[in-house]
Amino acid sequence: MRDVAIVGVGSTQFGRAQWSLLKMMCEASNDAIVDAGIGERKIDAVYVANMGASRNNRMAGLSSGLVDRMNLYPHTVSETIENGPASGASAIKHGVHSVASGYCDLVLVCGGERMQEVNNFEATEFVSYLSHRYAEYPYGVTLPSLAGMFTRLYMERYGVEARHLAMVAIKNHLNGAKNKKAHLRIPITMEGILTGPDALNNNPWIAEPLRFFDCCPVSDGSSAVLLAPAEMVKEFKKTPVLIAGMGQATDSQAVQDRPDPTELTAVRMAAERAFAMAKLTPKDIDVAELHDAFTILEIVESEECGFFKKGEGHKALERGETQIGGKLPINPSGGLKSRGHPVGNTGVSQIVELVLQLRGEAGDYQVPKQPKHGFAVNFGGFGNNVVATVLKRGV
Amino acid sequence: MAMNVEVAKCTKCGKLSYPTHFYCPSCHGTKFEPVPVGGEGRLLTWTRVYALPLDYAQLYVTLGIVELDMGVRATGRLEIAEPKTGARVRTHIGKVREINGKDITGLVFTAV
Numbered sequence: 001m002r003d004v005a006i007v008g009v010g011s012t013q014f015g016r017a018q019w020s021l022l023k024m025m026c027e028a029s030n031d032a033i034v035d036a037g038i039g040e041r042k043i044d045a046v047y048v049a050n051m052g053a054s055r056n057n058r059m060a061g062l063s064s065g066l067v068d069r070m071n072l073y074p075h076t077v078s079e080t081i082e083n084g085p086a087s088g089a090s091a092i093k094h095g096v097h098s099v100a101s102g103y104c105d106l107v108l109v110c111g112g113e114r115m116q117e118v119n120n121f122e123a124t125e126f127v128s129y130l131s132h133r134y135a136e137y138p139y140g141v142t143l144p145s146l147a148g149m150f151t152r153l154y155m156e157r158y159g160v161e162a163r164h165l166a167m168v169a170i171k172n173h174l175n176g177a178k179n180k181k182a183h184l185r186i187p188i189t190m191e192g193i194l195t196g197p198d199a200l201n202n203n204p205w206i207a208e209p210l211r212f213f214d215c216c217p218v219s220d221g222s223s224a225v226l227l228a229p230a231e232m233v234k235e236f237k238k239t240p241v242l243i244a245g246m247g248q249a250t251d252s253q254a255v256q257d258r259p260d261p262t263e264l265t266a267v268r269m270a271a272e273r274a275f276a277m278a279k280l281t282p283k284d285i286d287v288a289e290l291h292d293a294f295t296i297l298e299i300v301e302s303e304e305c306g307f308f309k310k311g312e313g314h315k316a317l318e319r320g321e322t323q324i325g326g327k328l329p330i331n332p333s334g335g336l337k338s339r340g341h342p343v344g345n346t347g348v349s350q351i352v353e354l355v356l357q358l359r360g361e362a363g364d365y366q367v368p369k370q371p372k373h374g375f376a377v378n379f380g381g382f383g384n385n386v387v388a389t390v391l392k393r394g395v
Numbered sequence: 396m397a398m399n400v401e402v403a404k405c406t407k408c409g410k411l412s413y414p415t416h417f418y419c420p421s422c423h424g425t426k427f428e429p430v431p432v433g434g435e436g437r438l439l440t441w442t443r444v445y446a447l448p449l450d451y452a453q454l455y456v457t458l459g460i461v462e463l464d465m466g467v468r469a470t471g472r473l474e475i476a477e478p479k480t481g482a483r484v485r486t487h488i489g490k491v492r493e494i495n496g497k498d499i500t501g502l503v504f505t506a507v
């Protein structure tokens with residue numbers, strides 16, 4: 001097996017796209033191609049990550065569309081990967097396998113989602129298809145409702161309070177405000193969303209105990225990475241970033257079916273596998289992008305991945321350890337909370353953000369002290385399909 | 396969607412599963428007999444959810460996960476004004492949702 005490196009990255013603005021889904025994906029892909037400087041070299045394969053195109057955009061077989069628009073036919077191998085909100089990291093994993101095995105050399109992985117075609121009810125309905133068909137879906141179970149029930153149990157067991165959840169949102173909005181491509185670039189305050197007289201107006205309930213600012217927005221956006229074998233990185237112009245490890249695990253689909261519903265076993269297992277493959281430990285990580293679709297998830301994932309002990313994540317957050325200048329900056333890009341959550345694309349965008357950090361190109365939200373190792377969690381369903389990735393600057 | 400109110404009892408080892416799996420989680424058996432979900436239990440956690448999918452006329456619905464005395468957990472609709480975790484609840488079968496104009500029946504929990 002060959003080592004695999006990221007040699008180019010690109011991304012569109014997140015939020016409400018002016019462009020069609022394929023046009024967004026072309027722009028992000030072209031950014032990655034220009035970033036890498038591939039010259040006359042041919043792209044061998046295209047892996048596309050998307051969750052909702054068949055339903056929301058009335059498009060299927062998206063990778064064929066992208067290959068057509070990018071004039072990459074007929075030589076290119078291509079396919080679309082749908083793995084719920086973990087589609088992005090899943091597509092990267094397929095790209096990595098294809099380079100590692102020697103099947104392909106230069107591989108483009110592009111995630112794209114355009115949700116503005118559907119209203120909030122339809123978006124909530126479409127995401128709720130991830131829930132268990134008989135035990136959850138018929139009851140109107142949505143991702144926010146699973147997150148709400150999970151949060152209540154977690155708060156009661158580990159002493160997490162509403163102010164800790166608000167701290168995640170405030171930190172990530174502060175970070176995202178510095179990221180020109182983020183969807184919600186509005187700083188928020190504890191008074192405005194929790195303690196002030198207008199807090200309940202500004203920040204209404206979504207699924208108690210979760211409120212509006214505990215949940216990520218519904219975003220349009222596309223991101224892309226170019227993968228190449230480590231032995232080829234000298235042919236490209238940017239500092240290469242090695243995919244040091246990837247791990248994945250699949251938990252029971254229904255949250256009620258888990259022996260302890262406060263444990264995100266698939267997150268823990270995916271992280272352990274990624275660290276084992278990278279021969280690194282959580283202590284080696286300098287910057288992380290975690291899947292904060294709900295504020296509670298950033299706290300719990302930071303524990304399950306081994307950065308903090310179980311029940312200690314909210315304390316580290318309170319001490320400021322996860323801020324950009326802290327011991328382990330988490331979601332310096334703004335996370336899903338502020339950067340946005342174009343569902344099928346999120347896993348690709350997390351890796352793009354980490355590559356910018358490891359190259360020292362993140363600008364206003366750059367983590368100090370030249371980070372060498374980055375870590376991402378891309379979380380599908382309510383923790384039933386999780387992909388973790390460890391990145392390392394240089395090869 | 397009647398299966399959503401039945402527990403699968405493994406005919407080989409007696410283990411109850413809800414929701415059902417193709418293989419028994421205990422003995423890997425593939426034969427089950429249906430047992431109706433019922434009786435009382437304890438509310439493990441709950442939420443009042445305002446972000447509803449399509450086909451809802453209400454402002455919110457209350458959902459919970461219950462640990463049933465019969466030995467399985469189940470997610471269902473709560474008809475309890477002020478739920479408290481740990482509270483005793485009783486199981487009923489009732490209408491839980493309408494999809495495309497069709498009533499969907501499922502588990503509804505009330506206070507004991």
Ligand SMILES: [Zn+2]
Pocket residue numbers: 405406407408409410419420421422423424
């Ligand atoms: Zn059995």
